[in-house]
Amino acid sequence: MKYLRQFGLVLLFSLLGELCRFLIPFPIPASIYGMILLFAALGLKIINLPAINDAGGWLVSILPVLFVAPAVNLLSSWDALKEALVPILVVMIATTVIVFAVAGLVTQWILKGRKGDKKDV
Amino acid sequence: MYDFVLNSSFFYVALTLAAFGLGVLIQKKCKLAIFNPLLLATIFIMAFLLLTGIPNENYQAGCQALTWLLTPATICLSISFYQQFQKLKKHLPVICIGVVAGTIASLGSVYLLCMAFGVDESITASLLPKSVTTAIGVALSQEFGGIAAITTAVIVITGVLGSIIGPVLCKILRLKDPIAQGVAFGTAAHVIGTTKAAQMSELAGAVSSFSLTFAGLVTSILMSVLAQFI
Numbered sequence: 464m465k466y467l468r469q470f471g472l473v474l475l476f477s478l479l480g481e482l483c484r485f486l487i488p489f490p491i492p493a494s495i496y497g498m499i500l501l502f503a504a505l506g507l508k509i510i511n512l513p514a515i516n517d518a519g520g521w522l523v524s525i526l527p528v529l530f531v532a533p534a535v536n537l538l539s540s541w542d543a544l545k546e547a548l549v550p551i552l553v554v555m556i557a558t559t560v561i562v563f564a565v566a567g568l569v570t571q572w573i574l575k576g577r578k579g580d581k582k583d584v
Numbered sequence: 585m586y587d588f589v590l591n592s593s594f595f596y597v598a599l600t601l602a603a604f605g606l607g608v609l610i611q612k613k614c615k616l617a618i619f620n621p622l623l624l625a626t627i628f629i630m631a632f633l634l635l636t637g638i639p640n641e642n643y644q645a646g647c648q649a650l651t652w653l654l655t656p657a658t659i660c661l662s663i664s665f666y667q668q669f670q671k672l673k674k675h676l677p678v679i680c681i682g683v684v685a686g687t688i689a690s691l692g693s694v695y696l697l698c699m700a701f702g703v704d705e706s707i708t709a710s711l712l713p714k715s716v717t718t719a720i721g722v723a724l725s726q727e728f729g730g731i732a733a734i735t736t737a738v739i740v741i742t743g744v745l746g747s748i749i750g751p752v753l754c755k756i757l758r759l760k761d762p763i764a765q766g767v768a769f770g771t772a773a774h775v776i777g778t779t780k781a782a783q784m785s786e787l788a789g790a791v792s793s794f795s796l797t798f799a800g801l802v803t804s805i806l807m808s809v810l811a812q813f814i
Contacts, residue, residue, distance in 0.1 A: 473660060477656045518660075526658070526718070530718050531625045535626055540733045543734065544731075555711075559772055
């Protein structure tokens with residue numbers, strides 16, 4: 464029963480997330496609302512970690528598997544991909560470097576409050 | 585037999601699990617980030633569908649049970665997020681500023697490059713959430729008219745890329761602080777980068793784990809706010 468109860472709790476937050484998405488006219492996905500609500504519920508001690516940790520941890524651990532089917536869908540969007548392949552590759556590589564550098568350097572710069580780390584930004 | 589396979593739901597789910605299992609096995613043997621299980625499983629299944637002539641529509645319909653679990657599983661990311669939040673309390677302000685800076689850099693640079701290339705709007709929407717974790721990124725992509733499949737592929741490849749060039753970038757940029765390293769890996773390369781950060785140090789791993797979820801939240805809020813103006 465433990466897993467069923469925990470899974471039920473997760474579904475409850477999924478439902479609340481969908482409800483928020485339905486009621487609030489803002490393009491935020493249902494799962495984000497669900498995440499924020501679950502975080503708030505944990506923070507406010509409305510539910511405690513052991514009440515959701517086992518089923519929740521399992522669900523997170525299978526997340527990558529759940530994305531196989533969406534990724535296989537590339538077969539159906541091949542045309543859109545083919546047309547923009549070069550831009551996509553450039554954006555992917557360039558922005559990964561940029562984001563890594565900005566996030567890391569800004570953090571380190573604040574931590575040390577020192578000059579000399581400001582390259583590239 | 586072919587008819588049975590064509591419409592069986594358990595067959596496709598089992599196929600997916602098997603393909604993923606094989607991917608995990610290969611990664612364990614090779615220990616290379618490029619051999620990402622999700623990437624490998626996707627390639628295996630694509631090859632299988634093309635070879636057998638089974639339509640992708642049938643495969644997608646058969647995997648609906650898995651796809652259904654996406655929202656509940658995504659919501660559970662909050663659990664480890666909450667745990668890291670408790671653990672990292674005193675570093676939180678710095679981490680949050682770093683993540684927000686990285687996220688603005690991400691959205692800005694993706695948007696500008698897409699404009700420069702003049703790509704289709706659906707491609708831009710597919711690329712904007714490229715640095716956040718798949719669960720959040722794909723939901724965002726769909727919300728803004730992107731193509732989920734492209735977003736999934738780009739996110740996974742971004743993660744792999746980030747975890748490969750991350751250590752090199754740390755040297756070039758002289759990122760020595762584990763907190764700065766964690767923020768960089770988590771913001772730029774989500775879960776896959778976090779695996780690498782955790783290998784570098786425990787603190788970097790924890791910070792990266794927090795940063796990846798926070799970056800996802802910041803990205804979704806920024807995207808929906810900016811969407812009102814653009």
